[in-house]
Amino acid sequence: MISTVWRILTRQIDPNPAQDDALLREACTQARYGSDIGPARKALAATRDDYDRRARYVRVLAESTARGLGSRVDRTTGRVDTTDAWTDRWASRAPADPDAQLVRARSLMARAWEVRGGDWASNVRREQWAEFHRLLDLARQVNDVAMRLAPADPTPWAHRLNLMIDESAPLEDVEETWRELTKRDPRHHQGHVFKLTYHCRKWSGSHEAMFGFARSVAATAPTGSPLLVLPVRAAAEWALWEQDREPHGGTAEEIGERWRQDPVMQSDLDNALNRWFHQPAARHADWLDDANFLAYGLVRTGRDAEAAPVFASIGRYVTGVPWAWWGDERHDAVFLRARRRALRAA
Incomplete structure (x- = not known):
């Protein structure tokens, strides 16, 4: 079986x-x-x-x-x-x-x-x-x-x-390394993801520091830039912490509802969807990773129909993170269920 x-x-x-x-x-x-x-x-x-x-x-x-x-x-x-x-x-x-x-x-x-x-x-x-x-x-x-x-x-x-x-x-040591990194490539995608991770509450930071960094980067990112997805990645990190670590954070469904009702986090999703995903720019190296985060954010907040074209673009290429962060099921099963839901809603 x-x-x-x-x-x-x-x-x-x-x-x-x-x-x-x-x-x-x-x-x-x-x-x-x-x-x-x-x-x-x-x-x-x-x-x-x-x-x-x-x-x-x-x-x-x-x-x-x-x-x-x-x-x-x-x-x-x-x-x-x-x-x-x-x-x-x-x-x-x-x-x-x-x-x-x-x-x-x-x-x-x-x-x-x-x-x-x-x-x-x-x-x-x-x-x-x-x-x-x-x-x-x-x-x-x-x-x-x-x-x-x-x-x-x-x-x-x-x-x-x-x-x-x-x-x-x-x-201060992180900032020194950050200056050296961005001096060589101001929009280094992986470097920005690492800096976001450093600011996460599960490591050395807080929700405020994490979202502050992600949104400040997205605010100056040009249309078509993958850095516009950074606040969506931050929201996925926030949801993981609230779901798994906060004593009164709530169930996965409750966290998704809080995400849906937050106007700033919804604006972050709009920004990534309209200024990144729907733009004709060439796909960057980690495009599929970012697309998985965007699809995750959309379906977790009930925006299933909007997630359908994102899933269609992802095709078969599921990533472990963030799908493993949504409950206790295998990440591939979570992805497939979310994709079916989105395609039915389209």
Whole structure:
């Protein structure tokens, strides 16, 4: 029965993080299963003037090393192997290649999170924390190498910002890194998402700081910019916190109703829908990720008919976040139910 349901699901969705990028999918497959890093090297070399695509390629390639991590844990020490993943071998063979060092740094961060898990901090065991921080320390060292090898590249600065989230770094240190990142690319998409995450209440901030940052960025973003979706991402973070952490926050349905009744959050959705989604601008590297957030915000607030064209554009490419944040069901089942509801309303 389970296998039948899974076959039905896989015909309707495609959770591959490379999504519809055939070049990236092939690079991931060859590097991880074929031991051929040539396609990954070629794909990354083509992104050196497209920083958003570069950040995405580094992330997706690196995170392929985290899946199936249990087989690479030393049973004696409890430590994760950091020498035998394809990213480790590539970086070892090419110590002066910034692409190799970047991907290895990000892969170490991905492995750290695989060890820690996605649960709230209070539920993480002491030994998980120890290995998490060991891997992040190594990631920081490797990322610093990438930074020195490619001083004009914003990608290692975005990685440094991400590491600062993990360690709840002081705001003044984060702002210094932020200045260096935006000096290299003022509208770096992944960097803005990381800065938003830092300001989230679940990390180092508050709802006010998070929404303040997201809306200030969106207010100056040009029509067609993916940064117009940033306040919708903030609202999804707000809903997660209120639903899971606030003693009297409410059920998922109650949180959705509060979201629906808030005129400012509704204006944020309008802005993303009209000034970003409905614009003819070319799709940016993380377009499908942003579209998943927009569809999520629309259906959670009962705007099902407006979500239908967003779902149609997403097609099969579901993302785990934010759909995993809506109740206790599998994210793919939540996505499919929401999509059916939207298409019926259209």
